[in-house]
Amino acid sequence: LAKTTQPISMDSYEGQEVNITCSHNNIATNDYITWYQQFPSQGPRFIIQGYKTKVTNEVASLFIPADRKSSTLSLPRVSLSDTAVYYCLVRRMDSSYKLIFGSGTRLLVRP
Template identity: 90%
Template structure:
């Protein structure tokens, strides 16, 4: 399973766009990239998933370059409630993910 590297923490202000980059240099052909969000005292919550290029949903965008060795989670116009830990995961989703492998995550602090 590919290992991921993310910044330990990031700071932002309300209304700004936040981009969190994750490195996964040894990502395998069958690996998908998934991002989860975790608030204090809660379980992780799925945000977005992609394989290549760009994926967008109602809460975020995920940018994946052609070599897939990194990915960037983009949160548009963050609010105070986006303060959380964000995890980047890579894993095989073809024949099935037997498990999600979490890194240490990025702690995002959004200030007024």
């Protein structure tokens, strides 16, 4: 599975848009990009998943360029409750279905 690289930490303020970029240079044709969120003392929670271009749901948007070697998770108008660790993962669509977690990005939202 392709290794992912993302910033270790980010700071933001309430109401701002936050963009977290992840690089996955060795992504394969049948790999999807998946983002998870984890709060302290909880298991990770699925945020969004995409293959190419742009995906949007009620929580976030995911931008994936044509070469798919990177992706950007966009959180619109963050609040204090968005303070969490965000993991970018490459998910292979085969029978293994494994998720390999990278180091994640610690997002701190300040008032």
